[in-house]
Amino acid sequence: MYFFFSRQSPKNEATFYENLVSSNRDFALGESLYKSGKYESAISSYKTALQGVKEPDEKAQILYKISLAYRFDNQPLVAIPLFKEIVANPEYPLTTRAYSVQAMGQAYYSFNDQAITEEIFKDSPYKEMYSKDDTALSYRKLFEYASSFYPLGIPETRIAQWYAQEIVNSSKSGNTSNNESYKNIIRTKLANATTDIARTQTNPDRGSLYIPEILTRKASILGMLSLSGDESLGNPEEAFKKSMDTATGSAVYEAQARYFYALFLAKKYGAERSTEIWDILSNFYATTRYDNTGIVRFIKNEKNNQTGSKENIVMLANLDMKFKNYLIKLGWQF
Numbered sequence: 001m002y003f004f005f006s007r008q009s010p011k012n013e014a015t016f017y018e019n020l021v022s023s024n025r026d027f028a029l030g031e032s033l034y035k036s037g038k039y040e041s042a043i044s045s046y047k048t049a050l051q052g053v054k055e056p057d058e059k060a061q062i063l064y065k066i067s068l069a070y071r072f073d074n075q076p077l078v079a080i081p082l083f084k085e086i087v088a089n090p091e092y093p094l095t096t097r098a099y100s101v102q103a104m105g106q107a108y109y110s111f112n113d114q115a116i117t118e119e120i121f122k123d124s125p126y127k128e129m130y131s132k133d134d135t136a137l138s139y140r141k142l143f144e145y146a147s148s149f150y151p152l153g154i155p156e157t158r159i160a161q162w163y164a165q166e167i168v169n170s171s172k173s174g175n176t177s178n179n180e181s182y183k184n185i186i187r188t189k190l191a192n193a194t195t196d197i198a199r200t201q202t203n204p205d206r207g208s209l210y211i212p213e214i215l216t217r218k219a220s221i222l223g224m225l226s227l228s229g230d231e232s233l234g235n236p237e238e239a240f241k242k243s244m245d246t247a248t249g250s251a252v253y254e255a256q257a258r259y260f261y262a263l264f265l266a267k268k269y270g271a272e273r274s275t276e277i278w279d280i281l282s283n284f285y286a287t288t289r290y291d292n293t294g295i296v297r298f299i300k301n302e303k304n305n306q307t308g309s310k311e312n313i314v315m316l317a318n319l320d321m322k323f324k325n326y327l328i329k330l331g332w333q334f
Helices: 009-024 025-037 039-048 056-072 077-086 094-111 114-120 137-150 153-173 179-200 206-229 235-249 251-286 294-304 310-319 321-329
Strands: none
Touching: 009 025, 009 056, 025 039, 025 056, 039 056, 056 077, 056 206, 077 094, 077 114, 094 114, 094 137, 094 153, 114 137, 137 153, 137 235, 153 179, 179 206, 206 235, 206 251, 235 251, 235 294, 251 294, 251 310, 251 321, 294 310, 310 321
């Protein structure tokens, strides 16, 4: 994934990115290597591309790509300080700074590593966002920090998911006094995410690659609200089907959409719709297509309940024996 954003004139994003690729041979080479998954070589090319670059927008873009390449090269603890340097520079585009905060939060959810949380929240302004006993709240505040620069689709839906979970929890406890105000926040966040989809849809910076994830998170939010008895913001099944259709062709986003759709059906209907759940989950164990995706890494690590989602995965295993056997192959014990 690669991005360029213009702080002064978003309409010029595409033109500027194309000019950067055509005028900086080392950056163009870095992009080619990055897309091929050759992150170490890409980093070297990006660093060469930085030499002599003075324009803040260009410099921010290249530094962002270096940081992102470290993250996808399984070196998130190297990437996080680099992302922080981008965020801290007021000369850099607001969208690039927002994407840098987003990337830190996404790294935690991708790797499920407490060391990432410690690295992110160890210094200001991040340590003021940290809640020792509430990791989810800490990351909601981190994504709100991203949105303070620019309301990108992923942070907006991440924030909305936190509030949707609060509504689910309060509906169970009977204390629903905040539900209406929380729903208004969710409505605003989903509208912002829709606007961001429109912004990235035709840009060659490939911010559009995040669209399937944004749609899946939106569907998941609508599903959570449905579980609380409220479908006033949209039909979750229609939203999940749209997210699955949009994700077709990308193993990363297909796996994500299928996991969250199956989980919604399991929570909402249980064994009543087990046949559909089997069909949705079958790609995990009938193929190797998803083996290197973030969602499989998440499922594998969640055997230790690192993010509190173990119960959800066990629910799916109880409805699909083949999925249960798949989990055993990933190191789970039952």
